[in-house]
Amino acid sequence: MRGVKTGVPGGAQLRAIDVGERLWAIAEDVPASDYDEAALARGLQDLEWVGSRAVAHQRVIDQFLGADALLPMQLFTLFTSDDRVVEYVRADRTRIKRILKRVERKVEWGLRLTWDEKAVRAKVEARHSNPKGSRRLSKSGPDLPGPRSGSAYLSRKRDLLDVNRARLTEARAEATRVYKAMSRTAVAAQRRTGMERAAPGSRLLLDAAFLVSRPRTQAFRAAVRKHARELRGSGVSLALTGPWPAYNFIT
Amino acid sequence: MSPRRRVRTRTQAEEIIGTEDASLLDVVDNLLSKGVVLNGDLTLALANVDLVYARLSLLLSAADRVLPGEQRDFLERHEARHAKRERLRGAPGHRRRSRA
Numbered sequence: 001m002r003g004v005k006t007g008v009p010g011g012a013q014l015r016a017i018d019v020g021e022r023l024w025a026i027a028e029d030v031p032a033s034d035y036d037e038a039a040l041a042r043g044l045q046d047l048e049w050v051g052s053r054a055v056a057h058q059r060v061i062d063q064f065l066g067a068d069a070l071l072p073m074q075l076f077t078l079f080t081s082d083d084r085v086v087e088y089v090r091a092d093r094t095r096i097k098r099i100l101k102r103v104e105r106k107v108e109w110g111l112r113l114t115w116d117e118k119a120v121r122a123k124v125e126a127r128h129s130n131p132k133g134s135r136r137l138s139k140s141g142p143d144l145p146g147p148r149s150g151s152a153y154l155s156r157k158r159d160l161l162d163v164n165r166a167r168l169t170e171a172r173a174e175a176t177r178v179y180k181a182m183s184r185t186a187v188a189a190q191r192r193t194g195m196e197r198a199a200p201g202s203r204l205l206l207d208a209a210f211l212v213s214r215p216r217t218q219a220f221r222a223a224v225r226k227h228a229r230e231l232r233g234s235g236v237s238l239a240l241t242g243p244w245p246a247y248n249f250i251t
Numbered sequence: 252m253s254p255r256r257r258v259r260t261r262t263q264a265e266e267i268i269g270t271e272d273a274s275l276l277d278v279v280d281n282l283l284s285k286g287v288v289l290n291g292d293l294t295l296a297l298a299n300v301d302l303v304y305a306r307l308s309l310l311l312s313a314a315d316r317v318l319p320g321e322q323r324d325f326l327e328r329h330e331a332r333h334a335k336r337e338r339l340r341g342a343p344g345h346r347r348r349s350r351a
Contacts, residue, residue, distance in 0.1 A: 032328040037293065044303045075282035077291040088289050098287065113286075188290065191303055244281070251286035 008056040010034045017082050019089040023096075026060060026239070029087065035078060050075070061245055069104040072245040074136035099250050105185055106213050106244035107218065111207035113175045115168060119235045121160060128156040171236050178227050178238075185220045186210035190248050205236060209248035217243075279307055 007014055011028040019025050032041065043049040054075055061072050079085045089096060183189035188211040212220045221240075226237045282302060 035293075040293070041272075047303060050283075050303055051275060051279055054282045055275065057282055058278045071283075071288045072282070074285070074287050075279075076293075077289055080292045081269040082271055085289075092289065099288065140334060144301060204342055241277065247281040247285040250288060 003166070008053045008059045011056075014060060017085050021093070023089065023100075025085050026064060027079075027091065035076070053224050056165070061182065062178060063244060064206060065107065069100045070245050071099060071250060072102070089242070103211070103246040103249060105215075106211050106246060106249075107214055107217070107222075108212045108246045108248060109186075109242035110244065111178075111182060111206065111208050111210065111224065111242060112239045112241075113171075113231075113236050115171050115180065115203040115205050116163065116237050117203065118236045123163075125156075125160075127150070128146065128159065162247075167235055171205055171234070172237060174231070174234070178231075179206055179208055181227070182208070182210060182220075182223060183214065185223045186212050187216075188249055211246055211249045212243075283307070297349065 006012075007028045008030065011030045014026060014028045016024040017027050043053075057075050061070070064070050079088070179189070179191055190209045192207040192209070210220070224238070224240050230239055283300065
């Protein structure tokens, strides 16, 4: 445990509790006054308070990402003694072993595709602005090339709408294609469809988590880069995060 | 914001936390809402977590998931959905147990 940073604010030195059969629980002592029911109830109203503790928790987890298998605990998993930790693990060992086996030598990567409506809109605007390039004054604002007449205005509006609809449909299909292709490089994949469809106007095309075996990491990242290249200029932007512990694959 | 650069430099979640607000929210989201491996002696009170989680979902949406101007609407929809889910399950989601 040398060189391992401390955990949450107010916490003591991190230590490993031997829970048997080559399993260890990483823990730290915290003052009850800062983390008892009342303190948690108060703290949980405050995203800043939760956020700083979540970051601290994540930092500890990150230091053990290289372990053979790692199960991240939920934030504020509190026990009244070391013995209680051992008891809990013992009672649930079969399930814990099953999950450990699933995530052994694997990490999670998050992939998010978003729709950049502005980029598409800018293209259409450019086509409808004065072809000679001389910008005219407009009531709608100094930096907008204003439409010459009512019909030009309507035609521009219609065009914008059409292009947006068509491109968005294309982009959604593209996101599904990327998800399927990336799934083949991963051990398991999960698409968080609920979040993607949270709002009809959502710009989120894909929010997915992939469980990737460590030896396949390079191949996985190369595949992401390939998709990023293909998507360049299409109005779809791509963001990869990780490596994370297998948050989405431990249930 | 080239994806290639991002892919190469991100080796630690810590780096991500430092560089992008949305990722900080991801961290909180993951740690609060994802699978529970062990239940502790002191388990998060349901009502409180829901409170902070509802605000978190909003922030996540505001960060990069919803078009500008849709946020208020989203809040209403979110709350309606949340209420419906609670009614259906009899207890809120997020795989959490209430204190006995």
